[in-house]
Amino acid sequence: MNNTKLVKYTLLAITLTSVIALAMITIFLILQGMKPFFATDFDLNIIDFFTGDTWKPNQGVYGIGYMIVGSILATLGSIILVVPVAILTSVAIVEFMPTKIAKPFTFAIELLAGIPSVLYGLFGLGVLVPLIRQVSPTGSGQSLLAVTLVLAMMVMPTVIALTVSSLKAVPNSYRHASLSLGADKLQTTFKVVVPAARSGIMAGIVLGIGRAIGETMAVTLVAGNVTGGVPGSIFDMIRPMTANIALEMGYATGHHRELLFTTGLVLFIFIMLLNIIATRLAKRGEMR
């Protein structure tokens, strides 16, 4: 065997490991997660499972509907907070700031992206939760609002970083053409550059959503993790799907344990869909 071939096959084998890992996780989750619905000694309606608003494994009550709602509301809320701030920040950094001033901002945002999520959680528990408690009618600061704010802080740097790079990728000829047609800087930025970078920005947002919905440690600390009830206000506590798994895996047995895998499967499907959307958006950007 010559050297080139050896290298080629070695590289192929290495590449395969990540694909195999993905395949194994998928198969494992599906096998484990679907088990309870086919078990003969266990009667759980799949519709009740997905729409239920109470999770009490000790009593055999398993409903993750309220968790799905909680996860989606928190993610949506954080994205609504993040998108305008992230886009305007990125525009400022790329289009309006001289490099000298932009650099420290870029550095700070990169640093923010590198902070471990548990520290965001501790900040939430130590600072945000007591503040929210002062205005909350429930007497507790752990709430949908706290989760939303923590997620917004966490996701912000990711979205900004991707938006900045897609704005930078817009060819300067676009800007020059727009300016030479008589448009001012502001018009050029928002009518030409931002729309041209749209697909990259969208992909960044979708990745941000993925990060928010999958976040575990930080949200577990500030969510309250209630055992039931669809949140009716931003001061109500929620139990995100990720928290459900992390909280109970250490102690769960039997069907309870399997249903935590099912929760994981639901989460996995959400993230897969988001990734497919992100890939589509990125592709559409390339074609244009």
Next chain:
Amino acid sequence: MKKLAIILGAFILFLTGCGSSNQTITVNGSTSVESFFKETLAPQIKADLGYDVEYQATGSSDGIKAAKDNTADFGTSSRDLKDDETDLDSIVMAYDGIAIVTNKENPVTDITMEQASKIFKGEITNWKELGGNDSNIVVVSREDGSGTRSAVEELVGFENELVDGATIADGNGNVASTVAENPNAIGYVSFTTLEENTDKINGLSIDGAAPLPKNVVDSSYPVARPFLLVYQEDNLTDQDKEVLEWIKTTGVTYAPDAGLIEA
């Protein structure tokens, strides 16, 4: 190719090296039992028998499962075995008291067992009903499946009736920090956790008895549970049997050193 063979050989040697060495006892189980086993028993086992102890704190159910599947020499549990777990052997190493705790700022210091049960069921919802401030009670509980939780549910009497709006925190430490952070909160932690956090949280007296080991011994303090060592007789090696015998005769006497109650 020769190099590859050497690397592969070294790797295999390394893997076999990872297998259980004869001088180590592996224990898997309750997070509540961890400090007792690791800090009190392990050094004594090393001194008396010469074995190292490797303790993995992953939870009572995990510990029981590990003993059943023989993935660890021993399991530990901070709750009694369930009906479907009775094919295992177990001994009581010590009893642990569980304290009902509130924030330092809360003026309430004494409640009855009945009041405690009603608080956790959500039937008493305001501190002023207990002579405290006019503010909502925020119930903090451990997660489903936690040994501390099932022990408290059973002992205090709110089995399967925990109020829906309870804040769930995983681990004794998280309950302590959640209660320490919120003046309206009430939760429960093991005596050892309370002892480590007396500067941040208050242990309530129940029916007039303060949460102290001596009150568990004389049965005046009602919220206490066993720390079990779980194993399968058939799976024990000679080394395991030696350790088991040591815990039965000597280990149990160390319970008071760890703030626990001797079995």
